[in-house]
Amino acid sequence: PQNDVIMHWALRIGTSRISRCYEFEADGVCMSWETLLHKGYDITKQRLGVVRKPHREITAWCKRFGAENSYNATGNGLLGGKNCQDFVVELCEFLGIDTEQLPYRQAEKVKTVLGAGALVAADAALGMGLVA
Numbered sequence: 001p002q003n004d005v006i007m008h009w010a011l012r013i014g015t016s017r018i019s020r021c022y023e024f025e026a027d028g029v030c031m032s033w034e035t036l037l038h039k040g041y042d043i044t045k046q047r048l049g050v051v052r053k054p055h056r057e058i059t060a061w062c063k064r065f066g067a068e069n070s071y072n073a074t075g076n077g078l079l080g081g082k083n084c085q086d087f088v089v090e091l092c093e094f095l096g097i098d099t100e101q102l103p104y105r106q107a108e109k110v111k112t113v114l115g116a117g118a119l120v121a122a123d124a125a126l127g128m129g130l131v132a
Contacts, residue, residue: 007085007103008023008025008035008084009023009084009085009087009088009102010022010023010035010084010088011023011048011088011091011092012045013051013055013058013095014051014055018055019033020032020033020055020058021033021034021035022058022062022087022091023035023036023084023087023088024065024066024069024071024082024083024084024086024087024088025071025084026071026073027071028066028071029062029063029065029066029087031059031062046101046102048092048097048098048101048102049097049098049101051095051097052096053094053095058091058094058095061091061094062091065087065090065091069081069082069086069087070082071083088102089102
């Protein structure tokens with residue numbers, strides 16, 4: 001977590017001293033031995049599976065992602081950029097890891113709330129009686 005609301009996602013690949021942590025944040029893609037965004041909160045870990053791609057191939061994918069995407073905390077292209085959660089989902093897809101195991105992305109929750117809010121606002125403005 002970055003604070004009590006924002007959950008930062010990173011993906012650690014490997015368990016030995018050659019493991020790497022891959023993450024995406026405002027400065028772009030980061031690849032290191034540990035997360036660069038640890039803010040003192042407990043880190044939640046979840047085993048996702050076995051990776052069969054070498055770090056050099058993963059690093060190349062990460063560099064392409066960073067070159068092709070700008071960062072925006074809202075993520076999911078909602079306001080023009082992607083965030084750490086989008087990065088982890090797409091990296092898992094590249095690695096062949098089942099993304100259904102991942103927590104629900106916060107940007108998806110925001111889109112759902114905004115969509116419901118827009119529907120209620122349209123209903124109220126137009127008096128269509130869609131929402132009972």
